[in-house]
Each structure stands twice: as structure tokens, then as C-alpha cells.
Amino acid sequence: MSIIPFNKPYLTGKEIDFIKGAHRNSQLAGDGYYTNLCSKWLEQNLDVQTALLTNSGTAALEMAAILLEIKPGDEIIMPSYTFVSTANAFVLRGGVPIFADIRPDTANINESLISSLITPKTKAIVVVHYAGVGCNMDMIMNLAREHNLIVIEDAAHAILSRYKQRKLGSIGDLGCLSFHETKNITCGEGGALLINNPKYIERARTIRNKGTNRYEFENGLIKKYSWVDIGSSFLPGELNAAFLWAQMIQAEYIIRNRIMSWETYHDGLKSLEQSGNLRRPYIPSDCKHNAHMYYLLLPSEISRNEFIAYMRSCSINCTFHYTPLHNSKAAIKYQLPRTTNEMHVTESVSQRLVRLPLWVGVDPHLEKVIDCTKSFFLINDYQ
């Protein structure tokens, strides 16, 4: 019996045509025809002033840390329940992540804990919209304004999701997207920096282009380009952008299809939540999500691990997710303040969360996944 994979990147069928197009244009380096199409699409569809394609979500976060001029000792408040790059990008510049616990309902940063973590060294708040579900941005933006802090949205999961009608990634000073193979819209490895605060635009172009003013040169504003600031090679080549463009023009279909599968899980597993066996994802009423992920919270780490093994025996691949950063080897090696607050929810969610297969085309398998989930709780008396 073939295994139902946890993730399967969707191919629209146009990717190779567009890659051939880039080849035909003899334009393989970055910032050509397809890069331009992709960044314009992001600007229009996410309502952001400027979108710059990057090699990865990680690269976008690293650009954000450079733009913020993070200096050794600067503190950045962020969740511990996130991907390593959220913290790594700042640690690379000497920044110190200050980890906040998450909300038990959405697994997003607990906004009510942030103010107690602010010190004179605090520079920024990085929020992660877990599973494409928005953080409480009203409260976080107000807090940031009050304390003169910069807000970065790690919107790696959240393309086209909304918070109160606004697209995620368009609310903070900067937003970071990922087009990694595991994300809704993909080119294998890729990302984008979304710039909402115009004061960052010019310098972002320089940093992305190896610290040169090549952008001004390409646009006929100067006669030659030179080294003007620090920077790196953060821009993707045209082949990746061509692939990504095929996905962008299908973005609505991709998300609609994922939402249908998400809803099928949600309806199918409702009875298990009602009987107290598990908890399903919670979507606050002011959020519209993009079905990036369907997860379940089981009663304990033991039941979660047994669930993954049981599903495996039914040829279904389910996976756990982030291990908290505050307890990571890197946090110990670099003596990051592990936490200044309790991390009970982070630790509990990390131990109890499991993700079900969700990808475009998973539809025919949903019934089996739901049935096997139910039979796990018939066999085991987990409450």
C-alpha cells in the first residue's frame, strides 16, 4: 500500500514553460522579467508598497535584521515555538532573542506577555503567524508604537491570509514570506521581503544586491555601480522566479483547494473534540487563514507519539512540529537567555501537536485519514 505523504508540492504544469521562457530570454541572473512579475504580483495581491524576492524566507529575515541595524546585545522579542530562522537571523548580527510564550488557542505569540519583556534594549517584536492564522496585530502594533519598537511579521506560513481584512505581512514594518517546498506557494527554496515602512526601501535594495547600488544603475539613475553598504547575495535567479510565477498565477486555486481539505478535516474530526479526545485548530473570528496546516492537539506527548506511529501503520505520514528554541543546543551554545518567563504553553503544544497530510490533491485520502484518526481513539482510551 502506498504511503499518504505528509506533504507533496503541487505543480501547476506551467513551471517548465516559464523556465523555458527565462532560458529563451537569455536572462538567468536575478531581477529579470519573471522576478519583476512575481514582485508586482506580491505588491498588488498583498497590498504592500514594495516586495523583493529573496533566496529564502531565511534570507528575508536576515535582510530584516540588517535593515534594523541590530547590534550586539539588542533584544528582539519573539516566540520560541517557531522555525530556527526567526531567531537565527538576529543572532547572526549579535541580537538576543527574548522568547515569549504562546497562546494556547492559536499557538501564536501571547500578546499579553510582550510588555513585561520590554527593556531599554528591546529593538523589535517578531511575530510568527502560525499555520497562517494571524497574531493579535492590533494589540502588538499599539504596543510597538507606544515603545518605539519595530514589528517584523514572519509570514512564512501566511501568504494571502488576513487579519481584519488586511493581508498578513502587510501590517508590520517588514514582512517575510517563504516559498520553500513545504509552503503553500513554492519554488523549492525562495522567499520575499515585504516592505511596508518606506524608510527601508532604498537600503533594502542595496543590501539585497551585495551592498551595491546596482538597482539605481540598472534603472539609469547612475553611470556605474559600486559598493555603498554591507549586504549579500539575497536575490534569486530567474529560473526560480519563473517557477514561482507559475505558482502565483494559480495561488487562488491552490488556497481554495487546501481550504476545502482543511474544512473536511475540521468537520470530520469535530466529534473527537466534542468527546474530549483532542483539540482542533482555533481560528479567531477576525482572522481568515490560508489552510497552510491542519494540526491536532492530543492529550499528551505519549499519545501524540503513539498516534504518529499508529497512523504510520495505516500508511499515513503525520509529523510533529517545532521543538522550542529556548531549549535548543544553539540557545545553550550561544548562552541566549533561555527565557525570562514561563514557557509552559510552548512546551506543552510542542509535545502534543501533530500535523495531518495537507496538500493540493490530498482530497481522495481525507476520508482514510479521518477514519484512522477515529479508530486510534477507539483503540486507545486517551482523554
Ligand SMILES: *Cc1c(COP(=O)(O)O)cnc(C)c1O
Ligand atoms: C519556512 C519558515 C521559515 C524559513 O523559510 P525558508 O524559506 O525555508 O528559509 C521561517 N520562519 C517560519 C515560521 C517558517 O515556517
